[in-house]
Amino acid sequence: MRGIDLAALSKTQKLRLEKALEELESLSSKVNSDASVTIADSIAVNHEDAILKGHGTADLNGEVVATLCGIVERVNKLIYVRGLRSRYKPEVGDIVIGRVVEVVQKRWKVEINYSQDAILMLSSMNMPDGVQRRRTAMDELNMRSIFEEKDVVCAEVRGFQHDGLHLQARSQKYGKLKGGQLLTVPPYLVKRQKQHFHHLEEYGFDLILGCNGFIWVGEHIEAKDDMVEDQVNQSEPQVLLPNKNATNLEEQEKNYTELETRKYICRAANAVRVLSTLGFNITLEIIKGIIELSLSLNLDIHEMLSSEFCVVVAEKEAERRKSNKRRR
Template sequence: MRGIQLSFNKTQKLRLDKALEQLEFLSCKLNSNAIVTVADTIQVNHEDGVLKGHGMVELEGEVVATLCGVVERVNKLVYVWPFRARYKPEIGDIIVGRVIEVAPKRWRLEINFSQDAVLMLYSMNLPDGIQRRRTAIDELNMRSIFEANDLIFRGFQHDGCLHLQARSQKYGKLERGQLLTISPYLVKRRKQHFHHLDQYEIDLILGCNGFIWVGEHVEVKDDMIVDQTHIVLSTLGFMVTVEVIMDTVEMSTSKNLDIHEMLGAEFYVLVAESEAERRSSSSKKR
């Protein structure tokens, strides 16, 4: 519940605590990935060949966590993924970035990482759409392509630097919308990060780096509702997926809440209770 100070009455506080306790219980019950704090024992069953990764040490015959986070298992590798970890770029990530400098033959972008990303002129589709060698004229016209605007790219690592590409027509300048920032760990890596919400006629881009874009598709309709939904979900620490976003938007609509009421204490409680009920129902079906 960081970032926003809410004033809960006694009843709301009890309801919220109950919902969060239920969510924590269900998370530990349903997920093989356990939530651990510093000095918690991590069960590895002493399997042969288990590789101990980041965030854990062996102490007196037991594997102990050195970070607060989630125990992740990839084949035989076991490690702790810390809460609120900084964004770590991976090949194939879809990210949203902001141009901060136009340099010779390249744009420099801020992507919510300790290092700025670089987009080379040769990695871009030119406005005329013709595949050809970039010339000095193209370099002079770089500001007509991108200046101080938000972009979406598929990123990849190269020679120790973060280089981006935007060869596809669907990547490029983002206009007529709003950029929101949440903790990167709340965004799951998926095959699809670009969504069109037909009901509201808006486009939604969930950047792996924690930059979320909500923009106009045909005409602006309730995009502020989706903005407020991101704020509520990220404050509660819930994973931000298009399914959870739509459920939260529909809840606000069904209860006839205006934009400002969505950031009120009661709506936070309702969202937490709804998520607890949804996960409880899912566990019973298994």
Template sequence: MRGIQLQLSQTQKVRLQKALEQLESLSSKVNSDASVTIADSIPVNHEDGVLKGHGTTDLNGEVVATLCGVVERVNKLVYVRSLRSRYKPEVGDIVIGRVVEVAQKRWRLDINYSQNAYLMLSAMNMPDGVQRRRTALDELNMRCIFEEMDVICAEVRGFQHDGLHLQARSQKYGKLSTGQLLTVPPYLVKRQKQHFHHLEQYGIDLIIGCNGFIWVGEHVEARDDMVEDQVNQTDPQVLIPNKDSVSFEEQEKNYTALETRKYICRAANAVRVLSSLGFIITLEIIKGVFELSLSSNLDIHDMLGSEFCVLVAEKEAERRSSNKKKR
């Protein structure tokens, strides 16, 4: 059950075990030939000059798996893709990170990787929207754009000599506010065409980061309002006002309705349940758990209870079974 700490009754244990066995049987039929465990022999044609890749070794003239996973073949290369692994960045990945340091002309971010990533001042759109060279004043005002502990959405630009670099050259990237940041195992998030989702019916945004960070927050239109208009000032002697001194009108503008906050918490709990059960996290499955909690008239805090987790596993087994019959 991948670390679920729930007080299950005997009936709930039987129901959950039955649902997980059904899910395992459905998945094993799909990947029965490709799945291997440690010390399993991988059938290959040695006459083709096979290249042994990651997760394989040569033992007594046979190619043997050293990992539990799925066998992948690329031309002559044979390797094993692990089912559970840490996040490995690829160019173009949508990631969510938290600022840990404001350095010279760059921000250092924690993106759930073995090392921190860098977002250069020159690799993002300025709040005024003008394409121009970055000046010394821009560098002085970096902390007014992003500061420590801010949550940022960006895209993987690539590896350079000093580490992993990100870029945020689009209005859909930038600072995230008014929401919850969730952390799930990265192997539960699959790369898809779309990682930005707007649940229009509930007025919330869902960003599923490839690095295992998921953001659930209030819907905002795509715009760059990360800093105040003071950044447009050209006089270096003009001081930026204190960000803590917010007027009543600005507080009222940034207020999130109670109903929206409830939807944010409900969607966040849906992600937590799926992560605890070890299910692949996609928009379709999250919406299914979300609507299941609404149809069951469950309170938000009751979604993390044992009965609802068992119910989610049963519904997921039914959904996959029905999808297979349609095929």
């Protein structure tokens, strides 16, 4: 992902950014002072509880100190530090975005920023015809008409099995993603929430926040309801065969995205880049706020990647958190 060079900040900009970050740190530290640690920071523990020191911790002169930067996690008597710059650690039910790297027998292998490629079985995939049926040998032969190498897909973590991490895409909201941008951020910046699919109607695009740190910003696509599909005369299984000659013109029309929508997609993508550079949590509200801020300042899309705009975003975020705290 294209980065933003904060090393080019002027002295005034550096002072403004440092002040904003200090205010944000003071606000967050009052909420949970023991949540984040850096190397050699002391971790408050009760030695009478016979604690167990886990990953990222060490014993120094009778104190438990952190050996890496991260978040302190406590599981019963076990204390460990979860590193921030680590790979994605999947949990069942997570919404993830990935890229197909290989098509093999009855399955697709998908790269999701995990230590190994995830597996999406043909049997765990919602068929394009919308009919719930057994997969046939013909379906297996035409797997590339559904997904092929380098396609960006959205799926849900199904669980761990003997051959690796399995995904599933049994709903119309999952599947192939087209007409947008794929952004990669550290996974810890995307918190697990009830809703990871967002449609910004005022801007005309969809936003998907993958728990694995992959974020999709693309043109809005209406999800069809499986229940309204005509399922009459299903005695013989239906198979979708690719017909490139007949669908060439139709695909060109479908792939066209209006210029205004593309501009908003680029603004949202740049907002994610700014948040990733500053290390802020990425949420729908903050992304919308950055888009509105860039519009209110009459900034061009490329100007959102300037160092000055990053400083302004940090200052606005500090003001927002202050106002939220006062309301409480």
